Amino acid sequence: MPLVREVDSPHLGRSMAEYPTDSELQRLLERSRAGDADAWSALVAKLQGLVYSVPRRYRLDEDDAGDVFMTTFQALHRNLDRLESGRALPRWLATTAARESLRLLRLKSRTTSDVPLEEIIAEEDADAEAETVRSDDALRVRRALEGMAGRCRDLLSALYSDEDTPYADIAAHLGMPVGAIGPTRARCLDKLRKMLESEGFFG
CATH class of the missing domain: 1.10.1740.10 (RNA polymerase sigma factor, region 2, helix turn helix motif)
Structure with a gap:
């Protein structure tokens, strides 16, 4: 090996x-x-x-x-x-x-x-x-x-990967308007926070 x-x-x-x-x-x-x-x-x-x-x-x-x-x-x-x-x-x-x-x-x-x-x-x-x-x-x-749904998983992965990808590129890749990224990110982060809370992450 x-x-x-x-x-x-x-x-x-x-x-x-x-x-x-x-x-x-x-x-x-x-x-x-x-x-x-x-x-x-x-x-x-x-x-x-x-x-x-x-x-x-x-x-x-x-x-x-x-x-x-x-x-x-x-x-x-x-x-x-x-x-x-x-x-x-x-x-x-x-x-x-x-x-x-x-x-x-x-x-x-x-x-x-x-x-x-x-x-x-x-x-x-x-x-x-x-x-x-x-x-x-x-x-x-x-x-x-x-464990998140596809759109949230893909968006958060793209936003918080180690590559500094412009919003325009992320929007084009995910097929969503650039202006929708901010509100969608907020909703997805809230879902992620609730998932982590249910697992005792913040306890």
């Missing part, structure tokens, strides 16, 4: 509605564990945006973000036999990427030489946990969006 050898700024424009389901992650994890190279490549492709977004939120540059990306997936490859649940995979990756990002930041700043090791570890664990919570929240929003 090929490892992740290099990174060329993974594209983050995957719409929220295209995020892999738990069952899909479980299937790819099991096949990757069995040595299926195609499944491993698919797993990396589907989760690369999540992993790459972590070092970018820490404002690491392209090269360092690429190092975090590669190190994180290499760690996943080494630990495939230890991971049983596809549902837990995004959280595991987010935590691993956060810790690697923090490690690189500390190496660059060189501010930890006088700090006790146990304090560094405790702080990194706390920061990694906070990053994981943010990733979990994003994942829950993506999955709620998957």
Whole structure:
């Protein structure tokens, strides 16, 4: 099975509605564990945006973000036999990427030489946990969006993808007037908020 050898700024424009389901992650994890190279490549492709977004939120540059990306997936490859649940995979990756990002930041700043090791570890664990919570929240929003009706799902995915697409292009793609985007977005966001409330997202 090929490892992740290099990174060329993974594209983050995957719409929220295209995020892999738990069952899909479980299937790819099991096949990757069995040595299926195609499944491993698919797993990396589907989760690369999540992993790459972590070092970018820490404002690491392209090269360092690429190092975090590669190190994180290499760690996943080494630990495939230890991971049983596809549902837990995004959280595991987010935590691993956060810790690697923090490690690189500390190496660059060189501010930890006088700090006790146990304090560094405790702080990194706390920061990694906070990053994981943010990733979990994003994942829950993506999955709620998957359950929405087609028009709302497509509109919100287009508006909040990583690509800065002009309203005119979105309107043309969805076959709706530009002036209808704002009111439709408001209604769709209200529906999404109610869906998340019913799942205890804001509790």
